Amino acid sequence: MRLTICWLYARTMNIYGDRGNVLALVERCRRRGIETEVVEIGVGELLEPGRCDLFFWGGGQDREQIAAAEDLQGPKGEVLRAEIERGVPLLAVCGGYQLLGRFYRPHEGPELPGLGVFDAWTVAGSQRMIGNVVVDSPDFGEVVGFENHSGRTFLGPRARPLGTVRIGYGNNGKDRTEGCRYHNAIGTYLHGPVLPKNPQLTDHLIACALTLHGWVGSLEPLDDALARVAHEEAVERARVERQALRRFWLLTRR
Amino acid sequence: MTTRLAIVTGRIVAWATRRSGLGGGTALPGLIALRLAPDLLTTLASKLPSGVVVIAGTNGKTTTARLLAESLRASGLHVVHNRSGSNLPRGIAATFLEATDWLGRLDGDIAVLEVDEFALPAVVRAVKPRMLVLLNLFRDQLDRYGELETIARTWRKALDKLSPDATVVVNADDPILAELTAGFQERRCTFGLEDPAVVLPTLPHAADWRLCPRCGASLEYERVYLGHLGRYRCRACAFGRPAPTVVARTVRQESTGLGLDVDWGNRTFAVRSRLSGVYNAYNLLAATSAGVALGLAPETLLPALAEVPAAFGRQERVRVAGRELTLLLIKNPTGFNEAIRLLVSTKRHCPVLIVINDLDADGRDVSWLWDVDLEALRVLSVPVSTGGIRSGEIALRLAYAGIEPCGRYPGVVEALDRWLATLPPEGCGWVLATYTAMLELRRELARRGAAVEFWAQ
Numbered sequence: 001m002r003l004t005i006c007w008l009y010a011r012t013m014n015i016y017g018d019r020g021n022v023l024a025l026v027e028r029c030r031r032r033g034i035e036t037e038v039v040e041i042g043v044g045e046l047l048e049p050g051r052c053d054l055f056f057w058g059g060g061q062d063r064e065q066i067a068a069a070e071d072l073q074g075p076k077g078e079v080l081r082a083e084i085e086r087g088v089p090l091l092a093v094c095g096g097y098q099l100l101g102r103f104y105r106p107h108e109g110p111e112l113p114g115l116g117v118f119d120a121w122t123v124a125g126s127q128r129m130i131g132n133v134v135v136d137s138p139d140f141g142e143v144v145g146f147e148n149h150s151g152r153t154f155l156g157p158r159a160r161p162l163g164t165v166r167i168g169y170g171n172n173g174k175d176r177t178e179g180c181r182y183h184n185a186i187g188t189y190l191h192g193p194v195l196p197k198n199p200q201l202t203d204h205l206i207a208c209a210l211t212l213h214g215w216v217g218s219l220e221p222l223d224d225a226l227a228r229v230a231h232e233e234a235v236e237r238a239r240v241e242r243q244a245l246r247r248f249w250l251l252t253r254r
Numbered sequence: 255m256t257t258r259l260a261i262v263t264g265r266i267v268a269w270a271t272r273r274s275g276l277g278g279g280t281a282l283p284g285l286i287a288l289r290l291a292p293d294l295l296t297t298l299a300s301k302l303p304s305g306v307v308v309i310a311g312t313n314g315k316t317t318t319a320r321l322l323a324e325s326l327r328a329s330g331l332h333v334v335h336n337r338s339g340s341n342l343p344r345g346i347a348a349t350f351l352e353a354t355d356w357l358g359r360l361d362g363d364i365a366v367l368e369v370d371e372f373a374l375p376a377v378v379r380a381v382k383p384r385m386l387v388l389l390n391l392f393r394d395q396l397d398r399y400g401e402l403e404t405i406a407r408t409w410r411k412a413l414d415k416l417s418p419d420a421t422v423v424v425n426a427d428d429p430i431l432a433e434l435t436a437g438f439q440e441r442r443c444t445f446g447l448e449d450p451a452v453v454l455p456t457l458p459h460a461a462d463w464r465l466c467p468r469c470g471a472s473l474e475y476e477r478v479y480l481g482h483l484g485r486y487r488c489r490a491c492a493f494g495r496p497a498p499t500v501v502a503r504t505v506r507q508e509s510t511g512l513g514l515d516v517d518w519g520n521r522t523f524a525v526r527s528r529l530s531g532v533y534n535a536y537n538l539l540a541a542t543s544a545g546v547a548l549g550l551a552p553e554t555l556l557p558a559l560a561e562v563p564a565a566f567g568r569q570e571r572v573r574v575a576g577r578e579l580t581l582l583l584i585k586n587p588t589g590f591n592e593a594i595r596l597l598v599s600t601k602r603h604c605p606v607l608i609v610i611n612d613l614d615a616d617g618r619d620v621s622w623l624w625d626v627d628l629e630a631l632r633v634l635s636v637p638v639s640t641g642g643i644r645s646g647e648i649a650l651r652l653a654y655a656g657i658e659p660c661g662r663y664p665g666v667v668e669a670l671d672r673w674l675a676t677l678p679p680e681g682c683g684w685v686l687a688t689y690t691a692m693l694e695l696r697r698e699l700a701r702r703g704a705a706v707e708f709w710a711q
Contacts, residue, residue, distance in 0.1 A: 011464055011472075015401070016393075017621030019459060023654050061401045063470060131618070146619045192621025196650055226650050229662070233646035237612060 020193025059094030133168030145190025311389025641669025
């Protein structure tokens with residue numbers, strides 16, 4: 001078995017530790033004897049239908065995000081949309097996630113059109129939402145990561161969130177939703193190495209990719225002791241930060 | 255009068271914090287003094303007959319400032335210098351307070367100040383430097399600093415505030431800095447490396463500037479020396495690396511430190527140093543350029559540079575419980591990559607302890623660890639252990655790099671002790687630690703008599 005992992009805009013949209021996600025996908029395949037090939041597809045490069053079994057798309061700075069948005073207005077956007085409809089798994093973080101929604105409205109300048117895969121839209125906010133996040137997901141259990149975004153994403157009636165925020169801001173800091181799902185595509189604000197610390201999410205993406213190849217069965221379990229340690233440690237940090245924030249809040253409002 | 259009051263109050267607070275053992279008084283006195291006299295920095299800086307030199311950059315500020323300050327001191331000048339690395343306005347104010355007596359008289363001819371990336375416009379406006387040294391701009395703590403373009407915009411503001419007769423000393427190998435200072439032609443002194451022997455095989459994963467800062471097309475690198483520093487050219491527009499005024503023609507790593515052959519027009523300087531690593535070659539080059547531009551004679555400058563020891567947690571060597579440890583501060587992907595490059599280049603097969611904290615000063619977001627090429631550590635084949643608040647995150651990162659961590663110890667001092675116990679007596683070890691972890695380690699080592707408190711260095 002061999003999977004082709006497509007890293008969308010790898011050179012321009014990998015703002016913070018996004019490589020960790022690709023490493024996790026490759027390594028968890030390797031340990032199970034599944035070969036992988038990682039192809040990077042950047043601005044102006046062709047995306048062939050049916051070539052890729054799994055997509056990853058990271059976050060980027062404003063300029064890079066605009067370049068990607070323009071790039072997707074062409075045939076590449078059509079192909080990516082069709083691939084998602086076909087059930088190809090995808091993980092999009094931050095900037096990538098925002099561009100899978102209907103539009104992104106920045107502080108200034110024109111609205112960036114999105115692919116509209118998710119029934120969601122994003123509006124630039126004035127305050128950055130930064131910190132450790134813990135999310136409860138109906139399918140993936142406890143998911144932990146770090147968020148850092150000023151865009152506020154709102155979900156439409158047809159959108160299904162990744163989960164509910166237990167600690168942190170999530171999509172918009174208001175409705176406690178985090179991320180979005182459509183078919184096998186997942187968008188999230190949990191940036192950087194979300195997959196290494198949440199192996200259940202990684203395995204879901206791999207399993208979806210294998211299923212498209214006609215594979216049936218369940219993935220061989222791996223030794224996740226270290227991933228669990230890192231996961232628990234991140235959850236603990238989120239807890240400690242929340243307590244500190246509450247104490248500060250109480251002190252300042254007395 | 256307010257200035258006098260601010261100085262006296264600040265000095266009392268400094269004395270009290272040190273006396274009570276709360277710390278070195280590297281920030282609080284300045285904070286209070288600035289509250290009392292907001293223009294304190296301007297007032298004090300204007301008293302310096304030879305003006306102020308400001309040094310900024312993601313990596314190398316502390317070392318470069320120290321190199322330059324020591325060289326100026328060697329020429330007989332009294333130098334005001336924030337050597338503790340306290341580089342926000344409050345820390346700089348505290349530094350000035352320390353050089354001031356109870357009557358408000360400043361004992362100093364010139365100031366050498368390292369300044370935080372975001373504080374640069376405010377400090378430049380306040381102290382009106384005669385020289386601004388810009389070292390590099392790398393991806394740092396994203397949760398605190400935001401995107402690189404944000405810092406670049408901040409620096410543009412600082413450059414706009416520079417007085418018309420000020421000189422800019424700038425790293426030509428950094429594309430964003432070259433573009434930011436492009437308008438300073440006559441007042442700009444550029445420096446860069448020209449030694450093919452220290453070239454990296456590829457642009458590292460953590461390289462930040464892949465796009466042309468002028469037109470947004472992709473940059474082509476003929477040579478990469480460190481991170482995104484190198485000889486670059488835009489594929490679309492006329493932008494390219496400016497030919498540096500000051501060039502390090504050769505960079506030799508010797509067992510005792512670095513040796514650089516530096517060309518400046520038809521003059522040549524043989525720069526020697528006790529420091530190691532390509533990143534320190536840049537720091538030395540920056541200090542040499544600034545020193546010569548300030549009028550220091552090579553007979554004074556070169557011996558002074560050769561004597562300067564490592565700054566706080568930058569390749570410091572300490573002896574503890576019979577073991578010799580080398581301490582390396584790691585703050586961001588490029589710094590961590592360069593630390594690994596140094597470890598590998600020395601070929602000393604000592605066990606490694608990596609201590610990662612995620613407090614405010616370290617950056618709360620540890621995602622950057624995944625941008626570091628930890629895979630490069632594999633060739634050393636030495637045991638690697640982890641410690642600190644995020645000992646688990648770095649252990650997991652190591653495992654993904656094909657390095658099974660041999661020990662994981664939460665905590666900082668606990669990690670040090672438990673790791674030390676695994677080292678052979680008279681053995682050696684490398685300790686890589688983030689900022690607050692390094693502070694804690696240094697404090698503990700000082701308590702045990704193995705190192706000095708950093709503000710007393």
